[in-house]
Amino acid sequence: MAVEDDHVLISLTGITKEFPGVKALENVSLDVRKGEVLALVGENGAGKSTLIKILSGLYHKDNGEIRVRGKSVEIQDARHAQELGISTIFQEPTLAPHLTAVENVYLGREIYHSYFGGTVKILNEKEMYQETEKLYRNFFSTVEDLKRPVIELGALKNRVIEIAKALSVKASVVIMDEPTAALAEHEREVLFDFIRALKEQGVSVIYVSHHLKELFLLADRFHVMRDGKHIATVSADETDIDQLVSMMVGREISNFIAKETVPIGEESLRVIGLNQPGVLKNINFHIKKGEIVGIAGLAGSGRTETVRAVVGADRISSGAVEVDGKPFRIQSPRDAIRAGIGLLPENRKLHGALIEMSVSNNITLASIKRVLSKKFVLKKKAELDIASDYVQRLGIKTPTVHQKVRFLSGGNQQKVILAKWLFTKPKVLIFDEPTIGIDVGAKVEVYNLMAEFVRGGGGILMVSSDLPELMGLSDRIYVMHKGEFVHEFSRDEATEENIMYYASGGHQ
Amino acid sequence: MENKGLETVYRENNFRFSLKIDRYLLGLFIVLGAIIVVMSFLSANFLTHTNLLNVLQQASFVMILAFGMTFVLSTGGIDLSVGSICGICGGMAAWLLNKDVNVAIAIAAALLLGVIIGAVNGLTITKLNLSPFMATLAMMIILRGILYVWTGAIPFRSYMTSSFQFLGSGRIFGVQFPVIVAIVLLVVLLILYRKMKFGRHILALGSSEEAVRISGIKVDMLRIKVYALSGLIAAAAGVLLASRLATVNPEMGKGYELEAIAAAIIGGTALTGGKGTLVGTALGAIILFMIKNAMNLKNVNPYWETIVIGFIILLAVAVPILAGYIKGRVKNS
Numbered sequence: 001m002a003v004e005d006d007h008v009l010i011s012l013t014g015i016t017k018e019f020p021g022v023k024a025l026e027n028v029s030l031d032v033r034k035g036e037v038l039a040l041v042g043e044n045g046a047g048k049s050t051l052i053k054i055l056s057g058l059y060h061k062d063n064g065e066i067r068v069r070g071k072s073v074e075i076q077d078a079r080h081a082q083e084l085g086i087s088t089i090f091q092e093p094t095l096a097p098h099l100t101a102v103e104n105v106y107l108g109r110e111i112y113h114s115y116f117g118g119t120v121k122i123l124n125e126k127e128m129y130q131e132t133e134k135l136y137r138n139f140f141s142t143v144e145d146l147k148r149p150v151i152e153l154g155a156l157k158n159r160v161i162e163i164a165k166a167l168s169v170k171a172s173v174v175i176m177d178e179p180t181a182a183l184a185e186h187e188r189e190v191l192f193d194f195i196r197a198l199k200e201q202g203v204s205v206i207y208v209s210h211h212l213k214e215l216f217l218l219a220d221r222f223h224v225m226r227d228g229k230h231i232a233t234v235s236a237d238e239t240d241i242d243q244l245v246s247m248m249v250g251r252e253i254s255n256f257i258a259k260e261t262v263p264i265g266e267e268s269l270r271v272i273g274l275n276q277p278g279v280l281k282n283i284n285f286h287i288k289k290g291e292i293v294g295i296a297g298l299a300g301s302g303r304t305e306t307v308r309a310v311v312g313a314d315r316i317s318s319g320a321v322e323v324d325g326k327p328f329r330i331q332s333p334r335d336a337i338r339a340g341i342g343l344l345p346e347n348r349k350l351h352g353a354l355i356e357m358s359v360s361n362n363i364t365l366a367s368i369k370r371v372l373s374k375k376f377v378l379k380k381k382a383e384l385d386i387a388s389d390y391v392q393r394l395g396i397k398t399p400t401v402h403q404k405v406r407f408l409s410g411g412n413q414q415k416v417i418l419a420k421w422l423f424t425k426p427k428v429l430i431f432d433e434p435t436i437g438i439d440v441g442a443k444v445e446v447y448n449l450m451a452e453f454v455r456g457g458g459g460i461l462m463v464s465s466d467l468p469e470l471m472g473l474s475d476r477i478y479v480m481h482k483g484e485f486v487h488e489f490s491r492d493e494a495t496e497e498n499i500m501y502y503a504s505g506g507h508q
Numbered sequence: 509m510e511n512k513g514l515e516t517v518y519r520e521n522n523f524r525f526s527l528k529i530d531r532y533l534l535g536l537f538i539v540l541g542a543i544i545v546v547m548s549f550l551s552a553n554f555l556t557h558t559n560l561l562n563v564l565q566q567a568s569f570v571m572i573l574a575f576g577m578t579f580v581l582s583t584g585g586i587d588l589s590v591g592s593i594c595g596i597c598g599g600m601a602a603w604l605l606n607k608d609v610n611v612a613i614a615i616a617a618a619l620l621l622g623v624i625i626g627a628v629n630g631l632t633i634t635k636l637n638l639s640p641f642m643a644t645l646a647m648m649i650i651l652r653g654i655l656y657v658w659t660g661a662i663p664f665r666s667y668m669t670s671s672f673q674f675l676g677s678g679r680i681f682g683v684q685f686p687v688i689v690a691i692v693l694l695v696v697l698l699i700l701y702r703k704m705k706f707g708r709h710i711l712a713l714g715s716s717e718e719a720v721r722i723s724g725i726k727v728d729m730l731r732i733k734v735y736a737l738s739g740l741i742a743a744a745a746g747v748l749l750a751s752r753l754a755t756v757n758p759e760m761g762k763g764y765e766l767e768a769i770a771a772a773i774i775g776g777t778a779l780t781g782g783k784g785t786l787v788g789t790a791l792g793a794i795i796l797f798m799i800k801n802a803m804n805l806k807n808v809n810p811y812w813e814t815i816v817i818g819f820i821i822l823l824a825v826a827v828p829i830l831a832g833y834i835k836g837r838v839k840n841s
């Protein structure tokens with residue numbers, strides 16, 4: 001490790017970090033070179049975010065050395081990290097919800113007008129607004145949302161604001177922990193262009209993602225981690241997805257989605273003439289028992305809105321839902337659950353886990369009746385067995401099932417919510433982006449659990465931006481464009497090209 | 509949106525930047541107007557120059573405390589010790605004046621004491637990790653106890669000098685000095701709250717501590733400053749009160765913390781943090797004292813006062829929730 005090498009901007013040696021019951025990092029070393037994109041990959045709970053938080057001053061390392069431009073430093077807090085030229089987009093949402101986009105972007109480094117020789121500093125709202133607008137315009141064509149509290153905007157817009165915030169800092173290293181998880185294709189491409197531009201200016205980027213294909217578009221080198229340890233660092237030209245995966249998981253797994261043939265039964269869900277002014281137009285579809293039905297479409301085409309409308313999370317102006325051939329009035333997600341329809345939402349942070357409760361409580365929460373004996377008494381053992389089973393199958397990395405969900409890594413939190421919905425065993429399960437933020441090994445297990453569910457006579461509706469995943473699993477695929485279902489493909493007809501043709505409005 | 513032009517955007521931006529009149533504030537003005545109209549019919553003495561100025565003067569002490577409270581509440585905290593700080597700092601000024609200490613020094617010492625007590629609040633909250641409620645509750649009780657011991661339960665008296673008297677009873681253009689102080693404080697604090705870094709960071713802190721920490725702001729220091737500010741403001745109120753009352757009894761300022769919280773909540777500041785308005789707080793204090801005044805004029809049993817004020821607080825908390833609920837309903841259907 002040539003520390004004197006002036007190509008090396010940051011060098012970590014022997015970093016160790018322990019949490020109660022978990023060795024999150026064990027003797028990890030890493031070099032960041034000037035102007036490179038370094039991809040940090042590893043399974044959920046491998047220690048990627050922990051490493052990043054140490055570099056960003058949010059956690060303090062137990063052991064090891066950090067050198068920035070050759071100088072040994074102890075990073076004290078977030079301010080210190082910023083001063084060292086490190087700017088970070090974190091995996092979890094980090095905006096102050098009641099502040100506006102402008103206020104958030106400039107939080108902690110406001111621009112002032114100085115009066116009385118600098119003794120009174122009045123915020124220069126105008127300049128901060130202009131600067132934010134400039135950044136923002138790169139992602140969106142309009143600027144209408146800059147003065148609204150960010151809590152009123154969606155997850156996606158919040159993500160863009162976080163990115164804008166990190167990019168507005170003059171940094172020599174920008175760290176991104178799964179920045180694209182909530183992004184639409186368009187913003188994703190803009191972000192990639194940004195990253196390439198940063199590179200050209202000599203800025204280094206540390207990039208964490210489970211989307212290996214996406215990483216090959218960007219990364220110069222891969223830094224592979226497993227169970228808190230550094231496994232290998234390889235140059236992007238000298239490796240491929242299969243090799244990375246086997247280094248990440250330490251065992252062979254098949255990336256291939258094996259589609260099981262399951263007998264297709266009666267119709268279990270039918271949606272008729274769903275309308276939501278300006279959002280959804282005359283949506284009709286059905287799902288049969290044993291079927292996995294996919295919805296494809298670009299971001300903003302109304303996929304999430306469709307599934308939310310079906311379970312009564314959003315109001316509709318007209319439309320009807322039939323379950324097992326009988327009409328069912330669904331006005332709230334509660335009604336949907338009663339009718340036997342479960343939705344795994346896209347935005348799991350907002351609608352998902354109770355982070356102060358344990359893993360096992362979270363998994364059994366939505367179907368608490370199934371772990372009750374004689375109605376009221378909790379079958380503690382049954383609950384723990386069920387939870388342990390899911391923990392094992394999904395590879396949820398946690399010291400025990402009693403651990404609070406708050407202390408799990410981002411991807412492992414996702415898995416807990418996934419387990420919760422799989423355990424409810426409804427008639428129809430709706431998945432909105434089921435595998436976002438989930439590592440390769442667990443993805444396969446999610447697919448297996450889905451297959452198991454339809455084998456038992458359930459029906460699945462799934463929205464996914466991952467086309468290979470969607471095509472690999474679905475029996476039929478509906479394509480959405482501007483709030484309408486514009487085409488239906490059978491499994492054999494669907495190809496990436498012709499799905500994209502309809503999704504982008506090519507048929508019109 | 510594109511052809512709307514940047515000028516429009518800036519104008520809107522500047523509007524937001526100036527007095528932020530939102531619907532809730534407008535509601536408060538309407539409530540205030542309604543009280544004035546109704547009362548002017550019910551009592552001939554109500555709508556007089558003297559009476560209205562008196563209401564303002566009575567409201568000014570709690571209003572000043574409530575300004576500090578608005579800052580604290582905006583961080584998601586609470587400061588229950590302000591009533592006691594008010595008492596003990598007023599006592600400090602009185603005691604020093606009684607010892608023939610220069611007025612300016614006596615006042616400065618009282619204010620400094622307030623800052624120190626506030627900072628101690630901030631330290632116990634941040635360093636000992638106590639909840640603001642517990643830390644300031646303890647401080648409230650301790651300070652009150654100290655004041656009893658210090659005075660020996662006998663009020664401080666005979667400390668008045670003519671210059672000190674002006675603070676509580678003097679008038680500028682016919683307006684009582686405490687009212688002037690409240691107005692000046694409102695303007696200064698409004699700038700601090702809306703147009704300076706400090707206020708911005710406080711609102712952010714109440715909104716999400718994590719966000720503030722990640723933005724590289726020293727969270728503990730910020731909290732300590734907020735409680736120190738609240739202590740300073742409470743001390744100022746205490747000095748004014750000591751001058752106004754001409755005696756400092758050990759009960760001085762007792763219960764003011766609750767009235768200050770009530771004024772802030774009526775004014776539209778959220779107990780959960782992240783949202784607050786100083787203008788609303790001022791209106792809240794005025795409404796509170798106007799109702800007291802009205803009941804006084806109509807010879808209502810003073811015990812009823814507490815009950816009525818309790819209901820008003822309930823109403824103030826319920827209105828935004830109901831409004832949000834109705835709005836959500838309309839939007840969804």
Ligand SMILES: Nc1ncnc2c1ncn2[C@@H]1O[C@H](COP(=O)(O)OP(=O)(O)OP(=O)(O)O)[C@@H](O)[C@H]1O
Pocket residue numbers: 019020022023024042043044045046047048049050051091397398407408409410411412437
């Ligand atoms: N504050 C904490 N307290 C206790 N354990 C923690 C804490 N933060 C992280 N961990 C544990 O440390 C390990 C590493 O977590 P980390 O968040 O770094 O994983 P990750 O590689 O980012 O995973 P993911 O891909 O799911 O985001 C996990 O086992 C996690 O449960």
Ligand SMILES: [Mg+2]
Pocket residue numbers: 048049050091177409410411
């Ligand atoms: Mg992570």
